Amino acid sequence: MSTATTPAKGAATRELILEQAYQLARHDGMEGLSIGALASGVGMSKSGVFAHFGSREDLQLALLEAVSARFVAFILHPALKQPRGLPRLRAIVENWMEWGRIHATGCVLLGAATEYDGRADSPLRERVVKQQSDWRNEIKRAIALAVEAGDFRPDTDATLLAFEIYSLMLGLHHDAGLFGFDQASRCTRAALDRLFASYRP
Amino acid sequence: MSTATTPAKGAATRELILEQAYQLARHDGMEGLSIGALASGVGMSKSGVFAHFGSREDLQLALLEAVSARFVAFILHPALKQPRGLPRLRAIVENWMEWGRIHATGCVLLGAATEYDGRADSPLRERVVKQQSDWRNEIKRAIALAVEAGDFRPDTDATLLAFEIYSLMLGLHHDAGLFGFDQASRCTRAALDRLFASYRP
Numbered sequence: 001m002s003t004a005t006t007p008a009k010g011a012a013t014r015e016l017i018l019e020q021a022y023q024l025a026r027h028d029g030m031e032g033l034s035i036g037a038l039a040s041g042v043g044m045s046k047s048g049v050f051a052h053f054g055s056r057e058d059l060q061l062a063l064l065e066a067v068s069a070r071f072v073a074f075i076l077h078p079a080l081k082q083p084r085g086l087p088r089l090r091a092i093v094e095n096w097m098e099w100g101r102i103h104a105t106g107c108v109l110l111g112a113a114t115e116y117d118g119r120a121d122s123p124l125r126e127r128v129v130k131q132q133s134d135w136r137n138e139i140k141r142a143i144a145l146a147v148e149a150g151d152f153r154p155d156t157d158a159t160l161l162a163f164e165i166y167s168l169m170l171g172l173h174h175d176a177g178l179f180g181f182d183q184a185s186r187c188t189r190a191a192l193d194r195l196f197a198s199y200r201p
Numbered sequence: 202m203s204t205a206t207t208p209a210k211g212a213a214t215r216e217l218i219l220e221q222a223y224q225l226a227r228h229d230g231m232e233g234l235s236i237g238a239l240a241s242g243v244g245m246s247k248s249g250v251f252a253h254f255g256s257r258e259d260l261q262l263a264l265l266e267a268v269s270a271r272f273v274a275f276i277l278h279p280a281l282k283q284p285r286g287l288p289r290l291r292a293i294v295e296n297w298m299e300w301g302r303i304h305a306t307g308c309v310l311l312g313a314a315t316e317y318d319g320r321a322d323s324p325l326r327e328r329v330v331k332q333q334s335d336w337r338n339e340i341k342r343a344i345a346l347a348v349e350a351g352d353f354r355p356d357t358d359a360t361l362l363a364f365e366i367y368s369l370m371l372g373l374h375h376d377a378g379l380f381g382f383d384q385a386s387r388c389t390r391a392a393l394d395r396l397f398a399s400y401r402p
Contacts (some may be wrong), residue, residue, distance in 0.1 A: 019229050105318075114315060114335055117306075117378025163372055163388040164395075170370025177318025178330050187364040194365075198399055 085149030152199040285351030290343045353400040
């Protein structure tokens, strides 16, 4: 039994550490993550934390993966229940806005994009670029399906529209933090309506 | 003579400290600003720095003011030579994109907006909110002049359009850091063209 229990317990501890790391990174960013604060937060020694993650960078990479999986599960997965086309794209954007509302005081993924965008090549930067690129491709896929469904014109530039949508989500996050979520989300919804209308056949 | 020389020398030293603080904040952000690193960077003691700025917060506030003045001088002032209306608004946006290119690895103002957006009320947060609000008002003023000039429809919502423009500039900054400035600026220009066209009479 003990051989079966130990990996399960190890996985649970790993989860616990990642959850604590997530809470810390929401406030201090990925780079502000202190292993000392993390260890004391979960009642372990630093070496206990390092027994689960070989290095601070390994922990940061695992945290990025975990938050990204959470982001996709929150935004994309429920939207897949909507019919392909504009309804699904709208569901993605609505869920994304709700993510923005919940994480108004700090989104770890967006923070990581800011922290690593100007850094020299590193495994963390590579991971952030790949995650951002993968997410942009998901939006482009939803746009392509909307074109197929006849909701957008055939000459719709999916790369451009995905950039326009992403920019509005950045605007929402920015304005929500400074001027409040309600005002920011009103502007964002109005801008999205105008944007989608501009691509209608 | 000495009473006239001393304030001038004091102002020069203050400028020197602010310039060094700016260079540090470009990399580490406003909150990462270390008075120790700053003092050694300008060859002074910490107390020498504090003789010019009463506290770290006073220095941060002065830095915000200085960078904001630089931003406005770079983006708005040259654009005022263009005729009122779309030409001036386009000049503002072009200069803003150029600012984004120069500061691709870190804009102190945008960094400050991210650092202080979720913080409890503080003089720094208040200053950031006021600066962002003032800048949004400048864009709205340029939009209003474009409406007056007949370049945009009379029912143009200046608040909404200013948000849409700001969002695209955030998108530019975000994508430039991750995917390169050239690709990001192509998308941004195409999106701005579509946006401005959507408000034409």
